[in-house]
Amino acid sequence: MVTLNKIYTRTGDDGRTGLATGARVAKHDQRVCAYGAVDEANAAIGMARLACADDPELDGILGRIQNDLFDLGADLATPDTGKPLGWEPLRILPAQVERLEQEIDSLNAPIPPLDSFILPGGSPLAAALHVARTITRRAEREVSALMEIDGEIVSAAAFEYLNRLSDLLFVAGRRANCNGSSDVKWVPGLTRPKA
Numbered sequence: 001m002v003t004l005n006k007i008y009t010r011t012g013d014d015g016r017t018g019l020a021t022g023a024r025v026a027k028h029d030q031r032v033c034a035y036g037a038v039d040e041a042n043a044a045i046g047m048a049r050l051a052c053a054d055d056p057e058l059d060g061i062l063g064r065i066q067n068d069l070f071d072l073g074a075d076l077a078t079p080d081t082g083k084p085l086g087w088e089p090l091r092i093l094p095a096q097v098e099r100l101e102q103e104i105d106s107l108n109a110p111i112p113p114l115d116s117f118i119l120p121g122g123s124p125l126a127a128a129l130h131v132a133r134t135i136t137r138r139a140e141r142e143v144s145a146l147m148e149i150d151g152e153i154v155s156a157a158a159f160e161y162l163n164r165l166s167d168l169l170f171v172a173g174r175r176a177n178c179n180g181s182s183d184v185k186w187v188p189g190l191t192r193p194k195a
Contacts, residue, residue: 023079034076034146036142042069047132052125055175071090075089075090075091080155091157096157100168107171112180126176127173133169140159
């Protein structure tokens with residue numbers, strides 16, 4: 001269990017922060033950017049949940065995802081160096097990815113297939129879910145950049161979780177738009193000036 005008695009420590013005043021292993025890195029280190037973006041996605045999902053009063057099933061799914069995202073942040077904050085840590089690090093499991101896939105399929109089942117790209121909007125809940133989706137996509141890009149750095153290891157399940165999460169948020173946004181009937185469709189060239 002985590003206990004935080006003092007909120008400020010002054011240890012980051014030099015532009016560095018501590019990873020879960022105790023290693024100190026720059027606050028702009030790619031690993032910190034990766035789990036920072038995951039934290040932003042979590043906060044955006046928290047905002048979306050404020051509009052979930054009429055959909056307790058979706059609210060429950062999003063609440064569980066928020067907890068998973070803390071797990072993912074802990075995973076990313078604990079680099080796999082191949083050396084023993086003296087404790088078991090928290091890692092995202094393939095079963096967590098599989099659960100997202102099952103939830104995507106369940107949420108998507110009553111929604112008609114897309115016949116156009118859609119704009120992020122419609123209902124307040126759908127708009128908030130699209131914001132969370134785009135932040136999740138950025139988190140995915142940050143984790144992908146981390147994976148490209150020599151010596152940095154990210155589990156396949158951690159990366160897959162983010163990829164599936166953005167899909168789930170997209171489908172949830174369509175659910176929030178009356179199962180797609182209130183989606184705002186993109187009309188190519190609609191707002192271009194006439195020649």
